Amino acid sequence: MSSVFHRNKRKQRHARHTRKHHPLIVLVGQPNCGKSTLFNHVAGYRSISTNFPGTTVHFTESHIQLDGTTFDLVDLPGIYSLNSGDRATEETMKYLLEKRVSLIINVVDASLLGRSLELTLQLMEYGIPMLLCLNMADEAERKGIVIDSTELSSLLQMSTVSTIANKGVGIDELFKQVFRDVAFKHPPIKFKMTRHVESVVMNIASLASPVLQNEHLPPRLAAIKLLEDDPYFLKYLSPIGDRLRGLVDAHSKKLAEAHGQPADMVLSAEYHAAAMYLFEQVATVRAPIKSWRTRTDDFLMHPFWGYIFMTAILLAFFVLVFKLGSFLEEPILSFFSRNSEILRNAFSSNSLLYHTIDGMVQGLAGGLAIILPYLLPFLLGMALLEDIGYLPRLAYLVDGFMHRMGLHGTALIPAILGYGCSVPAIMATRILSSARDRFIASVMAILVPCSARMMIIFGLVGFYLGGIAAFSIYLLNLVVIILVGAFLAKSMPEDTPGMIMEIPSYQWPRLKNLFAKTWLRMKDFILFAWPILIVGSLVLSLISYFHYDQYINKLLSPITALLGLPANVGITLIFGVLRKELSLIMLMQALGTTDVLAILSPAQVMVFTLFVVFYFPCLATFGILGRELGWKKAVLASLISIILALLIGTMGRFIVPIFW
Template identity: 35%
Template structure:
């Protein structure tokens, strides 16, 4: 991770008039909650090239002053040794904030102060939001904000971000520090051992004499410490003149410096805390959810409930939305379109897109995605996700993934699109690529409908199970293979296990809605466009010309009727259409009796058809999301891989089945 990446400041859009405020803090300390509280709805995300972790940026007004709030990723430190820390560090250096609000968890002060001390070393002005003080009180921990403020030399404002307590005081303190030129907010830096301090002083002297300007606007002490900690990027940034300085700062002091910071943090926390923490009641929950004997059944129960929730609530919602649409918008649209455009190809195309397209979104996409997002936010907020990740870690390891990957993989059974967005819980690009490839191979609700509606209905449920089994096998092989092929090592799991907290419905709904909005903007236009394209092809009759070039593969290798190949091709636009189109085309070609697939396909052909339809590229919306998350090159590779796997497996099964 520490390879020198060009520090192109693609995310930096600092406007001169606005106050720039960065939010820093450990994961799960309520930083995002605070961010949401302090800003309105319009949040943009800025990404560094090649980085999957982004910065959230939003505007706000504090007493008439325009403020740009930059939410750094939640990190434990600011060393460029992991992707999130790299982004946090660069966000901080690139944005040059007027003030940094460091959000600290009052229930785990010692560990949280490490980041604060590192911030002080790095140089920006800092204000502390002492968050979760209600939680601390519940654990009979009393923290003296004034003593903490004195020990750190920084303003400290107690807050309860969830309930919005202390936020006015916080913004006032931050604005005062940002405005003041009296050195307020610079904090008391850690005094390191004589050996380290001597080397820091030596380097500072060199910087004063040296021809090289300090990169990234770092104060000399900050640059000296970063060099001593072995910051390879900084060493590179110093250029030739810096190499000597870097060599003089022996790059072996990272651990002693970290140890000194931890010791200082622990001492400050100790001095400012009264009362010994009683073990939180949640501890007992932990034991149950992570010990193998009770944890695995709990995990299975939770997974089953999420599935049940998804299928029952999502299914109900789907029925409701469908019948609402059919009863109201659909007839209206129909008469409006026919009234305006008559009954020709134009009207037909418009109806495919507007009526059919929106209906498909209402019936398949939206209900399942909305319910899934809700379940996901609920699980995340409760803190259970970590237990699931802990237990699933071993299995995910086979694929070069963490336990955390289990969540998006589960989501994929609803719809692949949000699942691909969900792979953001993974930290490296390698992991995300593997996870996305596996997500794409999980049959989503639309593909499950194709399997059930063809194989299960016309051939038998055992055969449907066989199809699911083969698809699962393909996923297993793909995961194992990708873990071997992709360069890089699987990352070892290092994950903080957060305590359980009672989820706040308000936050869960807000999170659900925010994610859902993102999904809708990304996927809905593509779904609609796909429907229009399909409609135009069908209504103009162009569609029949597409089937000829496919024949060698479809008829020759897969042994399927030519019309089937056409529907496979078109199902890229919307997967559940594979089956609907098959019936439509078959009726057009073979007559009305063809609504029963068995009139023109053998059971084996139906199985092969369902297999191929399930394995190859999910749909165009999924591809668009893949491109957004992984870039077009990896997306093309994944898509091509699924096509290859579908043809290979489909062909193999087509040739093997008659032998059995």
């Protein structure tokens, strides 16, 4: 396989400048159809592929060379249909309308062919040459579905190629066919709807075509979208959208009257019926092969045992990650402490140069001490659960409970990722479709103690007050997250009827895919959070060099006083904004001793930790919040966490002394 493809190692961004000269080929398909696996196979690992529907929301580009010709390959997000409804669909529609796509590779999960053909038929309306890739041929076989691809090919008048992307089967043939089809430039046929609907669509298309003169838009597609009253599409076409809409109204009403259903439903039913008809023409269905895949669910999704297994799996997961983390952390920290000694000897410890270098090295070390020991095993473990296909089942199990809170089961996934690092957790909220759900899930995710905060909990409370105290912080944190989630859900009521989630078949995880995915998620941290960590660390070092800490302490004295903490720990709270785990080291520095209990009472240690765990997400998290949700919501989420931290810290001040 790799013999045919020469990966171009140039940066992804580069693709944008050179695209004009190469044919642009895009992968479009339904969530979890193996698109990203296919992409990764030819492009090197750049796209996150999972066994969780809808994980690719941004798209990834790559240069591919085949027999001396270069083309750009783009992995578009997985979408169920081209009716707008979520961000992924809107981005895909926009991409297809605006970019000059030479060929669409429509990737289809062959085991779900009937359903998938609806998207195929919708894609054909865009008038872009297309090729059908029947992926997961092995899964179809397990389900007892045999597809006559020659027949399908002749019915759709389109090349079809069967592949098993995760085993690399058929990919060479696929891209050879892609090249032939790119050269052929044969636009897809338009499928005919039933007579009345077809005549209405064509009527509107002919009315719309003079108005659409300057748009690169097939009039028939415009007619269908107008009939569907697709809000995204109307916005996209404005101002002429409004003019067109006026033309459509009468037709739309007529169509609705004749069929006893709103026009968009009539159209949807047309696509559905056509897809089902095609499926029946080309597929024979036999009894599925019984396998461990179906039997496993008898346990893992069982109304009683399912929860027992869930608890066991998650507990084992967290214990393993923590054990591995603390084992790996030791040597890294000692390596850097040796280095900082060398630094101190090399430069005079009062010089600006020393503080600059030391600050940066500390930032580097801090990042490394989180990434290697905690984030890496955590993300690897998550990737494993994800690729096997356990996460959707987890969402299924907790949905009943989450629903009582006013959320979906799916909203739990970002929160679990949050135990690793808030940055990938917030990225993961993209699997949620509504803006309100994304916001609530993000707030919950930032309240979850990430691995940096775990270091504080264990390094401070665990070390000085014992394991039970540390555990109780986790427990309290969990209760607070549930309450906050429920409160937010109640105060932002939205008619979310609940989840619709595909439960994919179990898959054997592929090692290469696991590591690739872990690496891609780590990249979020390394490229986004780590630089902020280093800069933050530098700023802190300079603050201490110029002795600004006293001003900051004074500035924060109302907060420290409220929490009943000595004023000189104020500065460490600022450190927590820049780097959560630094609060611990800086606390000792601010107090001038590693024997924290000599100066702080156990209750004060507890209050300090509680405050640090809950308050303001670190700068890197704030940045990603702003990028993903917008700055207004980022500020709101941060405010919520600060208020919570103040509330819990102050309450802790009075309640904790009862226990410690």
